[in-house]
Amino acid sequence: MLIKINIEKCTGCATCVNVCPFGAIIIKEDKAFITESCTLCGACVESCSEGAIIDARDKEVEKPKDFKGVWIFAEQSQGKIASVAYELLGIGRKLADELKSELCAVLFGNSDEVQELIKWGADKVYYVNSPDYICLDDELYSKTLVKLVNDYKPEIMLAGATAIGRSFIPRVAAKLRVGLTADCTGLEIDKETGNLLQIRPAFGGNIMATIVSPNSRPQIATVRPRVMKRGEYNPERKGEIIEVEPLKPSGRIKILERVEDTSFCKVNLQDAKVIVSGGRGIGGPEGFKALWELANLLGGTVGASRAAVDEGWIPYAHQVGQTGKTVCPKLYIACGISGAVQHLVGMQSSDIIVAINKDPNAPIFNIATYGIVGDVKIILPLLIKKIQEGVSL
Amino acid sequence: MRIIVCIKQVPDVTEVKIDPKTNTLIREGVPSIMNPYDLHAIEAALELKEATVGKVTAITMGPPQAEEVLREAISMGVDDAILLTDRRFAGADTWATAYTLSMAARKIGFDLIICGKQAIDGDTAQVGPEMAEFLNIPHVSYVRKIHNVSSQEMIIERLMDDCYEKIQVCLPALITVVKELNNPRPPSIRGKMAAKKAVIPRWNADDINAEEEKIGLKGSPTMVKNIFAPPPRGERRILEGSPEEQVDILLKELRRLGCL
Numbered sequence: 056m057l058i059k060i061n062i063e064k065c066t067g068c069a070t071c072v073n074v075c076p077f078g079a080i081i082i083k084e085d086k087a088f089i090t091e092s093c094t095l096c097g098a099c100v101e102s103c104s105e106g107a108i109i110d111a112r113d114k115e116v117e118k119p120k121d122f123k124g125v126w127i128f129a130e131q132s133q134g135k136i137a138s139v140a141y142e143l144l145g146i147g148r149k150l151a152d153e154l155k156s157e158l159c160a161v162l163f164g165n166s167d168e169v170q171e172l173i174k175w176g177a178d179k180v181y182y183v184n185s186p187d188y189i190c191l192d193d194e195l196y197s198k199t200l201v202k203l204v205n206d207y208k209p210e211i212m213l214a215g216a217t218a219i220g221r222s223f224i225p226r227v228a229a230k231l232r233v234g235l236t237a238d239c240t241g242l243e244i245d246k247e248t249g250n251l252l253q254i255r256p257a258f259g260g261n262i263m264a265t266i267v268s269p270n271s272r273p274q275i276a277t278v279r280p281r282v283m284k285r286g287e288y289n290p291e292r293k294g295e296i297i298e299v300e301p302l303k304p305s306g307r308i309k310i311l312e313r314v315e316d317t318s319f320c321k322v323n324l325q326d327a328k329v330i331v332s333g334g335r336g337i338g339g340p341e342g343f344k345a346l347w348e349l350a351n352l353l354g355g356t357v358g359a360s361r362a363a364v365d366e367g368w369i370p371y372a373h374q375v376g377q378t379g380k381t382v383c384p385k386l387y388i389a390c391g392i393s394g395a396v397q398h399l400v401g402m403q404s405s406d407i408i409v410a411i412n413k414d415p416n417a418p419i420f421n422i423a424t425y426g427i428v429g430d431v432k433i434i435l436p437l438l439i440k441k442i443q444e445g446v447s448l
Numbered sequence: 449m450r451i452i453v454c455i456k457q458v459p460d461v462t463e464v465k466i467d468p469k470t471n472t473l474i475r476e477g478v479p480s481i482m483n484p485y486d487l488h489a490i491e492a493a494l495e496l497k498e499a500t501v502g503k504v505t506a507i508t509m510g511p512p513q514a515e516e517v518l519r520e521a522i523s524m525g526v527d528d529a530i531l532l533t534d535r536r537f538a539g540a541d542t543w544a545t546a547y548t549l550s551m552a553a554r555k556i557g558f559d560l561i562i563c564g565k566q567a568i569d570g571d572t573a574q575v576g577p578e579m580a581e582f583l584n585i586p587h588v589s590y591v592r593k594i595h596n597v598s599s600q601e602m603i604i605e606r607l608m609d610d611c612y613e614k615i616q617v618c619l620p621a622l623i624t625v626v627k628e629l630n631n632p633r634p635p636s637i638r639g640k641m642a643a644k645k646a647v648i649p650r651w652n653a654d655d656i657n658a659e660e661e662k663i664g665l666k667g668s669p670t671m672v673k674n675i676f677a678p679p680p681r682g683e684r685r686i687l688e689g690s691p692e693e694q695v696d697i698l699l700k701e702l703r704r705l706g707c708l
Contacts, residue, residue: 057665095664097671229547229582263677323610381571407702429691437695
């Protein structure tokens with residue numbers, strides 16, 4: 056066992072029992088005992104005031120050298136660079152300045168917006184301009200990024216925690232045999248070790264964890280959209296665009312068709328600044344009309360609870376929560392949603408939450424910035440009317 | 449068609465919380481469940497087996513009690529199940545987990561591997577694509593529909609953030625599935641009996657020829673440095689008054705916060 060209890064020192068206080076996320080420590084004959092469920096996460100080690108937990112896990116070996124620079128992967132869809140790319144440049148610039156290194160962007164596909172990456176903070180852009188890269192080909196994307204990393208050796212690589220980033224970046228990490236942390240909401244440099252501290256929610260957002268990849272480079276993380284702030288936009292900023300030779304696709308996957316039906320293209324929940332969400336309390340599919348109206352007024356989109364999706368009132372693409380999307384808009388308006396934990400874990404990191412529900416005891420009110428106890432069918436039309444009037448004033 | 453489904457036993461995360469006062473986990477009575485996405489992976493495998501001819505094997509890596517989810521898989525109709533369990537697997541991050549599962553898949557043999565989109569305890573969605581890389585096969589994430597399947601290839605739909613894509617993928621391949629794909633069947637009586645009787649083989653690191661330095665904590669490039677409670681939400685306020693008044697206050701507040 057790599058984590059052990061020093062029986063001599065253990066006082067049986069059970070502090071570690073409560074700290075263990077996996078229930079792997081029990082008290083046996085007044086001493087702590089580590090069971091088979093231990094995952095060696097190490098959460099218990101620091102909790103012991105007696106120093107009775109022995110941590111024999113691998114300590115830091117010598118870090119790989121010669122890795123320098125912060126890289127971000129700038130994803131595009133139909134030639135338009137995703138807003139998460141500019142957010143990555145914002146945090147990437149900060150990290151690069153702290154490490155006194157350069158910030159580079161990687162762009163695949165074809166886009167007129169290459170210069171924008173420089174204006175938003177990139178020193179260099181590695182650009183693979185080829186039609187084969189327009190849609191996500193996981194093998195081609197990962198092979199190309201692996202080659203770039205091997206050629207230029209960046210210290211840190213960030214990508215969006217989007218459908219694209221979360222699908223192909225794992226292949227890159229697997230191939231390079233390096234650490235990858237998913238869906239980070241905070242990134243800092245550890246002043247002592249220079250490691251990247253990667254902060255992310257776990258257990259459905261009920262717990263936050265700081266992850267490090269101490270012995271492998273680059274340190275790779277995907278970053279949750281709409282969490283990081285963009286940096287400074289400077290139209291005068293100069294940088295270098297380096298064209299990179301495209302690789303040949305393996306041909307093992309072929310994208311036959313890209314479908315953007317209308318219900319779909321408006322649904323980009325992860326990018327939305329405002330989400331108006333409906334649950335069982337809105338009464339039926341026609342109830343979503345008012346939600347769309349409000350969402351359009353506020354420049355947002357429409358979400359839904361699992362209950363509304365299961366009833367068939369709205370497609371799954373709109374579902375927010377544990378088995379749907381995780382979102383963090385500036386404003387989340389929950390209409391007729393009671394707030395089952397499965398829903399809350401998908402939206403509780405929104406900046407401002409407004410809840411409208413008939414039931415004053417609905418759990419959604421526990422996390423709502425503003426709660427209105429009332430009937431959605433009365434409140435929503437009023438809200439829409441007043442916003443329209445306000446706009447026309 | 450030989451199909452492998454990768455499943456995971458997870459704590460029901462909706463029950464996991466941190467005590468804000470002591471910064472420790474409240475874990476009392478947190479049940480273990482099969483990862484909800486994996487039910488959809490199993491259903492997809494069973495439907496494919498029924499449409500073609502084949503065999504479905506469920507695998508999981510975990511402590512001995514993870515056998516429970518394999519029995520649940522058998523009760524739904526999976527043909528057999530294998531538990532990858534070994535003290536040396538402990539402390540695995542996604543890299544080491546994907547390596548371990550891929551070594552087992554290699555030993556079993558397959559045309560298709562199906563995983564749930566992600567597990568709800570870690571929410572990384574990394575193990576599936578990482579396995580595909582280790583096995584040098586193509587993968588398609590977030591599959592929401594399966595159209596045609598032959599012995600050579602399949603035509604499926606992938607759910608992206610702003611669209612969906614119809615994709616042709618050569619076999620052998622790996623897919624990860626979203627909930628929209630299907631409705632998992634409940635266990636049948638016959639399945640429950642089979643699950644009770646089934647002898648589930650246990651494989652350790654040697655059984656799958658895994659290299660010692662690529663499994664468990666040793667094989668994991670990432671480490672958990674610490675855990676803490678999420679920052680508490682700011683002020684909460686229930687708005688008073690008539691509907692009209694409530695809406696007025698709300699709009700005033702939203703304007704103040706720059707939301708309108």
